[in-house]
Amino acid sequence: MNPVTTGSGWLSGISLEVRCLCVISFISAVGFGIQSPAIPVFGQSLGVGSAMVGLIIAAFPLARLLMAWPGGVLSNRWGEYRLLVSGLFIMAAASVAAGFSRSAEDLLIYRGLCGVGSVLYSISAMSLLLRTTDPGHRGKATGLFMGAYYIGTVSGPAIGSIFVDLSVRLPFIIYGAGAGLAGLVALILLRNQRHAQRKDKASGAVPTRVRDALKLASYRSALASNFSVGFAVYGVRVSVLPLFLLTVLNQPAKWIGIGLTVGALAQTLVLPKAGQLADKWGVKKTLLLGMFSVLLSFLIIQLGHSLTAYLIGLAFMGLGTAFCTTSAAVAAGNAANGHGGTVISTYQMSADLGMVTGPILIGYLAEHYSYDLALACTAALLATALITAFAIPKTTSKATSNDAKA
Secondary structure, three states: OOOOOOOOOOOOOOOHHHHHHHHHHHHHHHHHHHHOOHHHHHHHHOOOOHHHHHHHHHHHHHHHHHHHHHHHHHHHHHOHHHHHHHHHHHHHHHHHHHHOOOOHHHHHHHHHHHHHHHHHHHHHHHHHHHHOOOHHHHHHHHHHHHHHHHHHHHHHHHHHHHHHHHOOOHHHHHHHHHHHHHHHHHHHHOHHHOOHHHHHHHOOOOOOOHHHHOOOHHHHHHHHHHHHHHHHHHHHHHHHHHHHHHHOOOOOOHHHHHHHHHHHHHHHHHHHHHHHHHHHHOHHHHHHHHHHHHHHHHHHHHHHOOHHHHHHHHHHHHHHHHHHHHHHHHHHHHHOOOOOOHHHHHHHHHHHHHHHHHHHHHHHHHHHOOHHHHHHHHHHHHHHHHHHHOOOOOOOOOOOOOHHHO
């Protein structure tokens, strides 16, 4: 592990590599946010219906899901540096190519390639973060890294809406340029990590196997938490809840964007502090707090049946997600002993699986039965994940690499 930087500021204990990763995360997230509003508009301009547009949107998370495990294997074999740079340049090339798509099929393929590049980048970035951060600062480092990403995703769509009016293809090219710039930053500023994999092998360090990590209650709870958050927050929140707002609460469409912004801002503002508390309180307390807050948010929305309850619920959802993502990432990093690879790729794959299945299953229940049943089933899943966190042994004030002191 590389030594971390010293000092008494808010970046104390954060390695230069992690600081670089935060910059890269922000740049790539802004580009992703700029592109997001253009996808459905571009799809329709190519003369296809809503089903094909939905498939184009789904191509990105599906590709991430399918490539997550191979990405973890490649991370162990090639090292984080090579995989991170390759992933960013794949994203850049595929996005620019998507901007020049002549058919919906072209756009579908290039969106899938963007997903491939994205998962290679995210697995290697998280693995590098964990390896270059002291166990006692992993929560803080994760909070800063994720916070940089969400600042980018919050600001990106507003910028993207401007470019869509100029050209529906322009946001894809800008995203490609942003990913390419992030790749250059990584290529130059992280070049000291080129031979880190060889040093690990020479020292006899062996990446943790998934089956060994699964023996830890903290890792199993991290998987359950990540799946349920992917299912409920990144899936149901952006697909079913907006329809609940329109059809059940009978509110104008403008509140969809306002509600999502409220949740995103709450999550972004709390992430750095949530990471620090994960280091201070331990994984169990912060994961329980996060899962309870996300569960409470769905209950507020379902039982409140008002616009006020909807907005309050989304705010609680953002707060809870900040604690869930940071503490679960620390648990996964501790289980991997800071080496990443397939342990981290499996952890990330759980969220992608939830994000893909959530809108489908809960959307089906809402359409064919009722929104109350759909939201109740979502709450039941969150409650199940919450229960798994109680199995984590009592935590100490600082993160360690085993369950006895998780």
